[in-house]
Amino acid sequence: MSEDPNDYNLPDDYFFVTECWGSRFYKVYSEKMTYNAAKTQCESDGAFLAIPRSEPENDYIADLIPNNHIWIGIDDIDQEGVFVAVDGSDITYTNWNSDQPNNSHNNENAVIILNKAWNDIVVKVPHRFVCSLRIRGMFILNQNDLKDIQTELQSRDRENQKYKTDLLEKQKELQNCDKDLKDIQAELQLRDRENQRYRNDLQEKQRELQASEKQYKTYRDCE
Ligand SMILES: [Ca+2]
Ligand SMILES: [Ca+2]
Secondary structure, rough: OOOOHHHHHHOOOEEEEEEEEEEEEEEEEEEEEOOOHHHHHHHOEEEEEEEOOOOOHHHHHHHOOOOOEEEEEEEEEOOOOEEEEEEOOOOOOOOOOOOOOOOOOHHHOOEEEEEEEEEEOOOOOOOEEEEEEEEOOOOOHHHHHHHHHHHHHHHHHHHHHHHHHHHHHHHHHHHHHHHHHHHHHHHHHHHHHHHHHHHHHHHHHHHHHHHHHHHHHHHHHOO
């Protein structure tokens, strides 16, 4: 598995981490942004606002910016009370602070970590944030593997095309042969019929000859 952010089309300053909770790239932004600006920033990097998926990962992200509000990629902007992850994945872990989420003043639609606990807060206040890209499993291919496979596929495609062309040609040849064979069979039948006719003629002539020989003999005996 490549640990080079460039292999995943991420900016150079993303760093790679493999821990018990999985393999991730992270980038800690130092500036504060509104929730939507932070979300957009991560997505323009080719990543997402970090989404803690386990307690150790939640603690890790919290420790990247201690004692601060940190946006995470979870919000209920689309439908009040229905929290979704910005990368479309299922939310399998939460760490809400007591009495949260409370949608205070009916105006809290995005989630921050503060000292490891989650809270829904107002989206328009700028906060620090961490972007992340999850690398799933050991079988994720990096860009170079992908290029190799594409090249291999193209070369196989070309080979297959060549085989197909050859096959079509052979098929055409075979069809021509088939036609030749039929011509030859027809010719053979014709010759067979002719030969039969010659044979009949010959037998006829033999009979005639025998008859005339017999006649001649009779004629001579009479002399
Ligand atoms: Ca809300
Ligand atoms: Ca709240």
